[in-house]
Amino acid sequence: MAGAVADLTTRVLEKALDCTAVQHRVAVSNLANIETPGYTARRVTF
Numbered sequence: 001m002a003g004a005v006a007d008l009t010t011r012v013l014e015k016a017l018d019c020t021a022v023q024h025r026v027a028v029s030n031l032a033n034i035e036t037p038g039y040t041a042r043r044v045t046f
Contacts, residue, residue, distance in 0.1 A: 019044075019046060022044055026042050026043070026044050030042060
């Protein structure tokens, strides 16, 4: 039983880190293109 809880916790934490990585990549892209004419900033919503 404890192993199942640990596995679920690990999977949830992995997904949370994946989401944070996506938010980071979008923010970096927005900053890198801040002065690019016609660039539309992207947003991440969950």
